[in-house]
Amino acid sequence: MIAITGATGHLGQLTIHALLDLGTPAADIVALVRDPQKAxxxxxxxxxxxxxDYTQPETLGPALQGVDKLLLISSNDVADRATPQRHVVEAAKAAGVKLLAYTSILGAATDKMRLAADHQTTEADIRASGVPFVFxxxxxxxxxxxxxxxAQFGALPGSAGEGRVSAASRADYAAAAAAVLTLPDQDNTVYELGGDQAFTLGELAAEVQAASGRPVAYQNMGEAAYAELLRGFGVPAPLAEKLADADTHLEKGELYTDSGDLSKLIGRPTTPMKQWVNQTLKS
Ligand SMILES: NC(=O)c1ccc[n+]([C@@H]2O[C@H](COP(=O)([O-])OP(=O)(O)OC[C@H]3O[C@@H](n4cnc5c(N)ncnc54)[C@H](OP(=O)(O)O)[C@@H]3O)[C@@H](O)[C@H]2O)c1
Structure with missing residues (x-):
């Protein structure tokens, strides 16, 4: 049996649909959720x-009974993901899970961005647990x-300068997760996942302009100003600060990869940024 945490979230939903598309019988898939009413x-x-629930360890043992492979989708609680995720790692070990896949962050081994810290802790916990893993x-x-x-406001704000980002669609990351959960011989493998073609945020703004037919410019600003702008849009302060910090590290290359791991895992090129922009603006 294959279990997916965060199964009512965006990536979890897409991963379950990708598993079904690969021919995994629905009865072999376990959706692990905080609220079954949402599933x-x-x-x-x-x-x-x-x-x-990662924060309620007593729910995890029963949830993992009979599970062979587990995808732990990182929590969206950016205040502290590492402690609740440690509960899942411990439960996976106790349940005898044979493969624990974890959605970490690109370049986790060397990243300095603040958002990476929890991922680094969870990767270390997983390695220490001895459970065979995929990062x-x-x-x-x-x-x-x-x-x-x-497109509406004519501006794409950020603090990433001319940095290049290897962004990819959630659906492509979900397809990669489904692949590792169904392919043989994945034990103790690390994948650095990103889109085939990296781009600057200026190039993204130019594509938005082309697709929308409206003038759109990348509005580069300092990290503190960008964090303040995000707070103004209603993003909670701790997340706004981490996102602006991530842009600063994007400029330094921390969200860039030329590994090709994502397209290799999904067996096709990743969805091009231009195509994604066009689809998104049409929907
Ligand atoms: N790479 C990136 O650019 C990027 C961007 C954003 C997020 N992320 C990370 O990737 C993860 C998945 O992305 P997403 O778009 O699917 O996010 P999402 O839609 O917010 O889904 C997060 C999922 O985590 C579940 N969750 C949170 N806390 C939990 C807990 N204590 N116990 C059990 N489940 C818990 C949520 O449950 P509920 O459905 O009950 O709320 C939700 O299903 C995020 O959580 C975040 O860590 C990455």
Whole structure:
């Protein structure tokens, strides 16, 4: 059995659909969720739905019974992901899980950005547990960029300068996760995942302009000013600061890869940024 945490989140949903598309029987998939009421669509498709909360260790043992492979999707609680995720690692070990895949961050071994710290801790916990692992070191999502808003206001803000980002669509990262959960011989493998063609945020703004037919410019600003702008848009202060910090590190190359791991895992080129922008603005 293959279990997916965060199964009611964006990446979890896409991963389960990718597993089904690969021919995995629904009855062999376990959707681990905080709130089963949010997963009635998965139950209707025959996927097993079990309650699992990283912050409630008592839910994790029963949830992992009979699970061979587990995808731990990193928590979206940026205040502290490492402690709750440690509970999942401990439960996976106790349950005898044979493969633990974890959605980490691109370049986790060397990243200095603040968002990477929890991922580094969880990777170390997983290695120390002795459970065979796969680190899916995901680069930036294309979906992080609000291109509809950029087209509306004529500006794409950031503090990444001329840095190049190897962003890819969530669906491509989900396809990669489904691949490692179904391919043989994945034990103790590290994948550095990103889109085939990196781009600057100026190039992204130019594509938004071309697709929308409206003038759109990349608005580069200092890290503190960008964090303040994000707070003004309603992003909670700790997250706003970490996102602006991430842009600063993007400029230094921390969200760039030319590994080709993502396209190799999914067996096709990654979705080009231009195509994603066009699709997103049409929807
Ligand atoms: N690479 C990137 O650019 C990027 C961007 C954003 C996020 N991320 C990371 O990638 C993860 C997946 O992305 P996403 O787009 O799928 O995020 P998402 O839609 O916010 O999903 C996060 C999932 O984590 C679950 N979760 C959070 N805390 C939990 C807990 N204590 N116990 C059990 N489940 C818990 C949530 O459960 P509920 O459904 O119950 O809320 C949700 O299903 C994020 O959580 C974040 O760590 C990466």
């Amino acid at each position: 009635t669509d998965l139950s209707a498709r025959g996927v097993q739905v079990r309650r699992a 899916l070191r995901n680069g930036w999502y294309l979906e992080n960029y609000n291109v509809a808003q950029a």
